[in-house]
Amino acid sequence: MTFVAKPRVHHPRLPVNEIGLTRRDYEGSVSTLCAGCGHDSVSAAIVQATSELSIPPHRFAKVSGIGCSSKTPSYFLNKSHGFNSVHGRMPSVMTGANLANRDLHCIGVSGDGDSASIGLGQFSHIVRRRINMLYIVDNNGTYGLTKGQFSATNDKGSTSKKGVPNLYEPIDLVTMALQLGASFVARSFSGDKKQLIPLIQAGLKHKGMAFIDVISPCVAFNNHSGSTKSYEYIRENSGSAMAADYVANAQEITADYEPGTKEDVNMPDGSVLRLSKLDASYDPHDRVGALSYVMRQQEKGDVVTGLLYVDPEASDCHEIMNTCATPLNALNEAELCPGSDALAAINQSMR
Amino acid sequence: MPMQPTNIFDPNYFHKVVDCQWACPAHTPVPEYIRLIAQERYTEAYMLNWDSNVFPGVLGRTCDRPCEPACRRVRTEEKPVAICRLKRVAADNKGDLKDFLPAVPTQKNGKRIACLGAGPASLAVARDLLPLGYEVDMFDKDPEGGGMMRSQIPAFRLPIEVLQEEVDLIVNMGVNTHYGHEVTSMKEMLDRDYDAYFVGTGAPRGRDLDIPGRAEVDDHISIGIDWLSSVAFGHTSKIEGNVIVMGGGNTAMDCCRTSLRMGADSVKVVVRSAFEVMKASDWEKEDAMEEGIPIINNRPPKEFVHENGKLKGILFECVEPVKGDDGRIKYVPTGEEDVFIEADHVLMAIGQENHCPWIERDIGIEFDKWDCPILEEDTLQSTNPKVFFGGDSAFGPENIIWASAHAHKAAISIHLFCSGQDLKTARPPEGVNLISTKMGVHEWAYDAQHDGSERFLVPQADKRKTLSDVKLEVELGFDRDLGSQEAQRCLNCDVQTVFADKLCIECDACVDICPMDCISFTDNAEEADLRGMLQAPAENVEQDLYVSAQLGTGRVMVKDEDVCLHCGLCAERCPTNAWDMQRSVVHVPQLGSYAELDLIASAR
Ligand SMILES: Cc1cc2nc3c(=O)[nH]c(=O)nc-3n(C[C@H](O)[C@H](O)[C@H](O)COP(=O)(O)OP(=O)(O)OC[C@H]3O[C@@H](n4cnc5c(N)ncnc54)[C@H](O)[C@@H]3O)c2cc1C
Ligand SMILES: Cc1ncc(C[n+]2csc(CCOP(=O)(O)OP(=O)(O)O)c2C)c(N)n1
Ligand code: SF4
Ligand code: SF4
Ligand code: SF4
Ligand SMILES: [Mg+2]
Numbered sequence: 001m002t003f004v005a006k007p008r009v010h011h012p013r014l015p016v017n018e019i020g021l022t023r024r025d026y027e028g029s030v031s032t033l034c035a036g037c038g039h040d041s042v043s044a045a046i047v048q049a050t051s052e053l054s055i056p057p058h059r060f061a062k063v064s065g066i067g068c069s070s071k072t073p074s075y076f077l078n079k080s081h082g083f084n085s086v087h088g089r090m091p092s093v094m095t096g097a098n099l100a101n102r103d104l105h106c107i108g109v110s111g112d113g114d115s116a117s118i119g120l121g122q123f124s125h126i127v128r129r130r131i132n133m134l135y136i137v138d139n140n141g142t143y144g145l146t147k148g149q150f151s152a153t154n155d156k157g158s159t160s161k162k163g164v165p166n167l168y169e170p171i172d173l174v175t176m177a178l179q180l181g182a183s184f185v186a187r188s189f190s191g192d193k194k195q196l197i198p199l200i201q202a203g204l205k206h207k208g209m210a211f212i213d214v215i216s217p218c219v220a221f222n223n224h225s226g227s228t229k230s231y232e233y234i235r236e237n238s239g240s241a242m243a244a245d246y247v248a249n250a251q252e253i254t255a256d257y258e259p260g261t262k263e264d265v266n267m268p269d270g271s272v273l274r275l276s277k278l279d280a281s282y283d284p285h286d287r288v289g290a291l292s293y294v295m296r297q298q299e300k301g302d303v304v305t306g307l308l309y310v311d312p313e314a315s316d317c318h319e320i321m322n323t324c325a326t327p328l329n330a331l332n333e334a335e336l337c338p339g340s341d342a343l344a345a346i347n348q349s350m351r
Numbered sequence: 352m353p354m355q356p357t358n359i360f361d362p363n364y365f366h367k368v369v370d371c372q373w374a375c376p377a378h379t380p381v382p383e384y385i386r387l388i389a390q391e392r393y394t395e396a397y398m399l400n401w402d403s404n405v406f407p408g409v410l411g412r413t414c415d416r417p418c419e420p421a422c423r424r425v426r427t428e429e430k431p432v433a434i435c436r437l438k439r440v441a442a443d444n445k446g447d448l449k450d451f452l453p454a455v456p457t458q459k460n461g462k463r464i465a466c467l468g469a470g471p472a473s474l475a476v477a478r479d480l481l482p483l484g485y486e487v488d489m490f491d492k493d494p495e496g497g498g499m500m501r502s503q504i505p506a507f508r509l510p511i512e513v514l515q516e517e518v519d520l521i522v523n524m525g526v527n528t529h530y531g532h533e534v535t536s537m538k539e540m541l542d543r544d545y546d547a548y549f550v551g552t553g554a555p556r557g558r559d560l561d562i563p564g565r566a567e568v569d570d571h572i573s574i575g576i577d578w579l580s581s582v583a584f585g586h587t588s589k590i591e592g593n594v595i596v597m598g599g600g601n602t603a604m605d606c607c608r609t610s611l612r613m614g615a616d617s618v619k620v621v622v623r624s625a626f627e628v629m630k631a632s633d634w635e636k637e638d639a640m641e642e643g644i645p646i647i648n649n650r651p652p653k654e655f656v657h658e659n660g661k662l663k664g665i666l667f668e669c670v671e672p673v674k675g676d677d678g679r680i681k682y683v684p685t686g687e688e689d690v691f692i693e694a695d696h697v698l699m700a701i702g703q704e705n706h707c708p709w710i711e712r713d714i715g716i717e718f719d720k721w722d723c724p725i726l727e728e729d730t731l732q733s734t735n736p737k738v739f740f741g742g743d744s745a746f747g748p749e750n751i752i753w754a755s756a757h758a759h760k761a762a763i764s765i766h767l768f769c770s771g772q773d774l775k776t777a778r779p780p781e782g783v784n785l786i787s788t789k790m791g792v793h794e795w796a797y798d799a800q801h802d803g804s805e806r807f808l809v810p811q812a813d814k815r816k817t818l819s820d821v822k823l824e825v826e827l828g829f830d831r832d833l834g835s836q837e838a839q840r841c842l843n844c845d846v847q848t849v850f851a852d853k854l855c856i857e858c859d860a861c862v863d864i865c866p867m868d869c870i871s872f873t874d875n876a877e878e879a880d881l882r883g884m885l886q887a888p889a890e891n892v893e894q895d896l897y898v899s900a901q902l903g904t905g906r907v908m909v910k911d912e913d914v915c916l917h918c919g920l921c922a923e924r925c926p927t928n929a930w931d932m933q934r935s936v937v938h939v940p941q942l943g944s945y946a947e948l949d950l951i952a953s954a955r
Contacts, residue, residue, distance in 0.1 A: 004799050004920055006864065007916060009866060010868070013888060013890065014887060024866075035860055040924075041859045041863055044862075191859060219926045
């Protein structure tokens with residue numbers, strides 16, 4: 001919580017994007033979270049990523065559930081559409097928003113409690129349904145807002161602030177998403193914006209659901225020495241399998257890299273996602289391989305980060321349902337109610 | 352070579368961050384006095400100024416204000432804080448100074464000092480030395496003290512009462528004044544066997560212009576500074592006909608504005624060079640133009656046109672500035688016909704020079720080819736060890752604030768000299784104290800909140816009145832209310848962001864919150880490279896980078912001091928208090944027991 005309001009002035013040489021806005025135009029109100037909360041860094045990464053994409057702020061929809069993490073949409077993209085829904089129900093509301101207006105860029109923010117406990121069912125189904133959105137979980141291994149109970153992603157044996165160990169097996173949302181058919185799965189760390197920002201950009205450009213599990217330390221309840229989601233633990237025990245770089249203009253691509261170590265993935269809008277393999281044996285298009293790699297590393301106590309799986313040709317919900325290209329909310333009355341003749345024709349076709 | 356961690360205990364490091372104080376020749380603690388004004392503690396604000404610059408009331412109206420172009424606010428927004436005019440707010444609203452003035456011992460220390468000239472430089476030397484028990488004799492040819500502050504600066508910019516009060520404040524500390532005493536021989540002065548001499552006689556000679564017709568029209572020509580002083584002392588009360596003021600400096604601006612008030616039919620300023628390169632400060636030019644005085648540029652004079660010694664006017668060549676290959680401006684004729692401008696009287700304001708024929712050249716005081724004394728720069732000692740120089744007499748014409756700054760330096764030297772100490776090694780050191788302003792979890796001992804207001808304008812008196820009365824002050828000054836609003840614009844650049852690397856967990860919270868993108872966590876590198884690797888490019892190389900020791904991840908924290916608002920948000924957001932907002936108090940070497948006054952003031 002901060003009492004000094006953040007001034008409007010900004011660095012005189014702050015870059016402007018293609019539509020003449022600075023990063024500051026993508027900010028929200030000043031955070032009320034604890035000083036040092038990882039979630040604030042995720043918000044800052046979203047601000048940076050979205051401003052660099054030069055998408056007008058009002059073309060975003062941001063939806064969340066309940067939790068400290070779910071409060072964060074207030075802290076970015078002030079001038080976008082937003083809905084702070086109920087606990088674990090971000091996916092339903094986001095589904096509705098995206099169905100009604102497929103042209104919006106959808107960002108869902110949730111927590112580990114919000115998605116892996118009360119909202120686990122919703123999480124599974126939105127992955128299956130491939131809603132065209134970026135789904136971010138600010139994963140701190142705790143119920144931050146309700147003062148530090150273990151969440152479902154907290155590792156077995158990891159301790160509370162007072163030293164009490166967690167007795168239950170953790171849920172890993174990354175492996176779940178892979179199993180459920182997600183077409184874009186990544187893990188990152190709030191303290192590593194270099195990795196996180198391009199992932200957010202790629203996720204927003206990806207068609208279908210892009211899921212990023214962001215480990216985001218809770219400085220108040222889960223940043224002590226017995227925690228496996230602290231700044232220190234993650235810095236020491238995480239390794240990236242695949243670094244991603246988002247390249248807005250495909251023209252810039254040069255092919256002078258060693259074969260097998262880099263790969264350019266074409267995104268639907270002509271931009272490019274450039275992958276660099278940090279582990280040469282890793283294949284980001286092999287779902288089963290990814291699953292076993294992540295689980296093997298987990299066994300060793302290592303947290304794998306980076307872009308873990310991507311299928312650039314995947315379809316999204318609208319494609320699956322064959323909806324019209326015009327967003328539903330933009331259809332006029334004549335298009336929505338084509339009249340009794342049209343209805344009769346439909347009925348006839350089903351006889 | 353990657354950058355070394357910054358040594359924040361180097362007295363100059365944080366001093367440089369306080370841009371205004373660093374730029375002020377006397378290093379006035381500007382943000383501290385501005386805070387005192389905001390707290391309506393005008394007397395303390397005045398004394399803080401008096402301590403470092405000696406003439407707050409005068410300077411609050413007339414200072415050349417090198418601090419203002421340096422003010423951080425120019426870089427973060429656009430217009431500087433009205434530092435100078437806030438000084439005047441302190442002076443206008445101060446209360447009784449009695450309790451604050453230094454005590455002057457009645458028991459003298461036995462050393463006698465002669466101050467030659469009674470301008471700001473000599474007066475400030477006397478003020479610094481008197482509390483230490485020195486006996487000071489001050490000699491001036493003028494009937495009163497104040498030097499050019501009295502003889503040159505017109506009363507519509509500096510009311511005589513304001514000057515008188517500040518001259519008296521010093522004289523009443525016990526200066527033995529010898530007014531109306533022209534020193535005609537330095538040798539004779541040295542024979543009087545003072546323990547030390549301070550020469551503060553200024554740069555009293557105005558330049559003349561040797562072009563055809565000059566000698567014939569002598570009656571119609573005045574040297575600007577001589578004319579202004581004869582106005583100041585009441586020997587001249589009017590000027591008639593059409594007046595041309597030649598020159599583009601502040602003297603020219605004072606001459607033209609004074610002429611306008613003294614009855615001239617028309618007044619024009621003609622300058623040989625371009626408008627942009629004129630020596631006069633922007634605000635002086637604006638004030639003159641605001642009063643309807645045309646400034647005609649790129650017109651070097653060719654000839655005085657006269658009929659049998661009666662001036663008709665001046666013939667000017669037409670030139671234009673052209674940038675040469677070496678980047679320097681040259682003036683080349685435009686080919687237009689010469690212009691003739693009518694004139695009945697010409698005021699010559701084309702510069703001043705040092706000139707002391709009364710200092711014999713065989714008494715050990717050596718001069719350079721510009722007639723300036725050869726001085727030891729750190730001590731202001733001349734080649735005669737007993738004789739010190741300061742103010743305009745030292746290095747040529749400057750201004751009042753430089754005179755004060757020289758005076759502090761010379762006073763230290765004189766004191767060391769008279770007590771048999773080494774003038775260089777025994778000087779009081781520079782220093783810095785850092786005091787945390789943290790009062791509670793989200794409470795700071797200063798107003799951290801940034802105020803986005805634009806610079807407030809200083810109200811002026813009715814032009815119809817000021818243009819007809821040479822003594823009526825044009826500026827009314829900020830009242831208390833405007834003053835406190837303007838004070839809020841100051842960014843408190845002396846409240847420093849102090850970083851404790853051992854506490855930082857590299858959570859990025861400070862990076863994310865900083866409104867100005869000052870803070871980066873990055874791999875270390877050579878300074879030139881590092882400057883390009885930050886959140887925002889650190890292109891202003893005049894401003895330092897604050898670099899930490901290596902952190903846990905192997906990176907370093909780098910803060911670009913350039914556009915920091917000192918808003919404290921980094922410290923508010925840091926979960927571990929790795930940032931703290933600490934007030935830096937710079938200790939500028941100066942004699943006198945009241946030098947720590949700012950500490951006393953803020954402890955109250
Ligand atoms: C027209 C004009 C306007 C100015 N306006 C400003 C302004 O707005 N702000 C600013 O900061 N500065 C201004 N200045 C400059 C400023 O006045 C000087 O830089 C400053 O006064 C220098 O101080 P000083 O003590 O060195 O010398 P001075 O102020 O010049 O004082 C020298 C004194 O020595 C006396 N003296 C000289 N020779 C002898 C002798 N042989 N025997 C006895 N006495 C002698 C003189 O009578 C004089 O009183 C202005 C200057 C001029 C000419
Ligand atoms: C239906 C419902 N059940 C329980 C709660 C209480 N509650 C509020 S936030 C929260 C947990 C949030 O945890 P997480 O999603 O991890 O967010 P964090 O605060 O850790 O970011 C719970 C259980 C609630 N608000 N609504
Ligand atoms: S903002 Fe205030 S402290 Fe900073 S340079 Fe300007 S006047 Fe000085
Ligand atoms: S005080 Fe801190 S947050 Fe504020 S501008 Fe300076 S570095 Fe940034
Ligand atoms: S907020 Fe504090 S702990 Fe976090 S990175 Fe900044 S200085 Fe370090
Ligand atoms: Mg949580």
